[in-house]
Amino acid sequence: MNLRRQTLIAIGFTMIAVVIIVMLYGFVVMEKGYADLEQRQARMEGDRAFALINDHNRAVDAILRDYAAWNETYDFAAGGGPEYLEVNLGAELFQNTKIDVMEFFDRDARYIGGAQLNRSAGELEPISPEVEAAVQRAGIIEETIRTGNATFGYIAAPAKALMVVTEPILHTDDSGPIGGAMLMITYLDEDRLAEFSTLFSRPISMAVPSRPADGIPVAANGFGVVRLNDSTIAGLTPVVDVHGGQIGLLSVEVPRDIYQNGMKTVTSFLLSALLIGAVFSALALVLIDRQVLQRMHSIILQVEKIRNSGTQHRIEGVTGDDELTGLAVSINAMVTEITSANHRYQSLAETAKELNIVIAADHRVEYMNPAAEAWFGIAWHPTLPVTTLVPEFDSELFDEAMSAVNQQRSLRRELQIEREGGLRILDATIIPAIDEQGGVGGMTMIARDVTEQRRREEERLRLARLETLGAVAASVSHQFNNLMTIVQGNLMLGRQMIDDPEMTLRFIGIADEAVARAQIETNKLVTFAHGGEPILQQIAIQKVIGEAVRVGVQDASGEVTVVVEAPALMVMVDRRQLVGAISELIRNAREATGDQGPVTVRVSTTIPWTAPAPELPPGEYVEIAISDTGQGIPESIRDRVFEVTCTTKEAACGIGLPLARSVARKHGGDVLITASGSEGTTISMLLPIQKITTTGTFLSRSPA
CATH class of the missing domain: 3.30.450.20 (PAS domain)
Structure with missing residues (x-):
């Protein structure tokens, strides 16, 4: 499937999804709106029905107030005869006022007369014990007599709710004292609710705990709406007693005309919107295909042809003044540049x-x-x-x-x-x-x-090595001649003092020491000429340092202080090479102070030297640090001090530091400049160690 079809399908499905989402959203929003409107209507109908019932109770209260304000009623409550009841208590009164019970009480709240209506017979009869018990539980008679206030509301009785009104019995001019109380009750049973339904033109029912009506939640608290069936809902209004407790729910059935007619309107609207959306989507797809996708498809085909055939070098047929035309122009420019670059590269590669x-x-x-x-x-x-x-x-x-x-x-x-x-x-x-x-x-x-270049480099290195060897040989020759002069002089003195064995042995000892130093000097030449691979032996570091100090300070003034933190430390070294290397470092330090200033040789152990000498393998090392108090190494030559012939002293060949580094590296260590400044220089030689023992300090001899 090509890009054009994929794009059309994607845009089509996207538009369909957008239309469906908008329709669903509209349906949900409008359906909720009509449902809310329907519920508000149901609540309003419930409130109106409840108001109708309360209006009836107010009318009863007005009648009761007239009876309670008669002097005849006052006299009857004060102990009058039954004649009052015979004259004023009749079935017609109950039927005309639509009440079911009428009672009289004296000022002590004792029952003194009353009756209830038998609706089917149209006659009065004694009040049922259930009603009497409900009135006693409510305590409304005592409250009316005590406060002098009327009671208007509802109380609960088995299987029904009772609408009650009470009035205090007073004189005709409303003067007291209170002579007692009167009570009128209307049963909110099915028959009475049917009468209210006829007046209200909608079915009204009541649910109480002992008689739940179908579909009415007795335990509901507050106003509400319930769906009875597809065509009817019920608005619920809580009925509370005179003390504020809920005793039932008043239900008013309302037809779902608003919701059903509204949903028909919503369905018609959404179908119209779907049709309009489908037409719009089709037109949009056609427009996108013609203005974008077909032109893009043409560009892609021509790009493929440019890449595969090699006969076409431009995109043609894309007209207009939009981004696609600009894309075609950019591709043409890019193709031209790539073709030119390929020609240039091919020309460069060929030549x-x-x-x-x-x-x-x-x-x-x-x-x-x-x-x-x-x-x-x-x-x-x-x-x-x-x-x-x-x-x-x-x-x-x-x-x-x-x-x-x-x-x-x-x-x-x-x-x-x-x-x-x-x-x-x-x-x-x-x-x-x-x-x-x-x-x-x-x-x-x-x-x-690079064959010839490598040969020239090897020849240059060979010549440089010969030059270095010549410089080292000249230095060694000079030192060797000096030592041979000492040997020759002391042997001559020994022959002259042949008669004095002690003096002869002394001169021979000095000559022997000079021969040993001459061997050290010749080892330098061996190190540079043939590599000088060390002959290792286990030896205490203190012994090597002591011998190196004696060689380094020969025939010189000034003091060399040696601090050995581990005198019994054993190292595997070539004694002669190491003595020669350390003596060169001591000689350099002594010459840096003009043969006057102090020189310190400090021997200590250190952790693996990872920062200054990262090429050293992990492990412990002994550090031999030679410090002087001279002027330091000049900045201009600091990077070249380990090169042969690099020196700041006249008549010197500069082999001390290169020799020391060469010996140290052959032993698995290195030589580093750890400090250099106006207060002096410290050169450190690092060598791998075997064992660390005790700590000690000694002071070398000071030559005379």
Whole structure:
């Protein structure tokens, strides 16, 4: 499936999804709106029905108030005869006022007369015990007599709620004292509610705990609405007694005309919106296809043709003044630039002196420039394996090169290739070769023949080594001549003092010591000339330091202080090489102070020296630090002090530091400049150690 179809399908489904979401949202919002409107209507109807019932009770209260304010009623409550009841208590009164019970009480709240209406017979009868018990539980008679206030409200009785009104019995002029109380009750039973339903034109029912009506939640608290069926709902109004407790729910059935008519309107609206959305979506798809997708499809086809055929070099037929036209213009400019760059690269590759070889991931050589063909003496062909040109380019090297280019890194190697006339060396740089999809499709090797350059470098190093060896030989020769003069002089004195054995032995001892120092000097020449590989032996570091101090301060003034923190520390070293190296460092320190200032040699152990000398392997080392109080190493030569012939003293060859570093590195250590400034210089020699024992300090001898 091409991009055009994918885009049309995606846009189509998106538009359909948007229309559906909008319709669903509209349906939910409007449905909720009509449902809320329906519920508000149901609550209003419930409130109106409750108000109708309360209006009836108010009318009863007005009648009762007239009876309670008669003097005849007052006299009856004060102890009058039954004649009052015979005259004023009749069935017609109950029927006309639509009450069910009428009672009289004296000022002590004792019942003194009353009756209830038998609706079916149309006659009065004694009040039922259930009603009497309900009135007693409510305590409304006592409250009316005590406070003189009327009671208007509801009380609970088994199977029904009772509407009650009470009035205090007073004189006709409303004067007291209160003579008692009167009570009228209307039953809110099914018959009475049916009468209210006829007046209200809607079905009204009442639910009480002992008689739940169908579908009415007796335990509901507060106003509410319940759905009775698809066409009817009920508005619920709580009925509370005179003390504020809920005793039932008044239900008014309301037809769902608003909701049902509203949902018909919503359905019609949504169907119309769906039709309009479908038409709009179709028009939008046609417009997008013509103005965007067809033109984009044309650009893609022409780009594929430019990439595959090589005969087309421009995008044509895309007209207009919009972003797609600009895209076509940009692609044309890019194609022109790429074509020009390819021509330039091909020209450079064809005329370059460096060997240019493109290698595919399957080990084939995809391209060789003329310089490479001439150098290897092989004409390129599509199946040429790279190992034919470079045998060293085996699987291991090839995998390493591919790993580097896949990480967008370059790899540089020197390749040795056997050719007629001898071994040749190629300095090769391997870089990623990018394919048409922008990924790594192989590698490009750019190489040049550096055989003659390497030979010249080796010759230069050989000449530099000979020059260094000559300088060292001159220094050693000078020191050797001085020592031989000492040997010759002391042997001559020994012959002259042959008759004095003690003096003869003394002169011979001095000559023997000079011969030992001469051996140390000749070892320097061996170190530079033949590598001077150390002959290791286990020896205490204190003994090596003491001998090095004696050699380093010969025939000189000034004091050398030696602090050895581990005198019994054993190291594996070549004694002669190490004595010569340390003595050179002591001699340099002494000369830096003008043979006058103090020189300190401190021997201590240290943790692995990772920062100044990261090339040292992990482990413990002994540090031999030689410190002077001279002027420090000049900044101009600080980076070259370990080079042979680098010196600041006249008539010196500068072999001390190079010799010391050479010996230290042959022993697995190093020599570093750990401090240098106006207050002096500290040179540290690091050597691997074997064992640390005690701590001690001694002071070297001071030459006279």
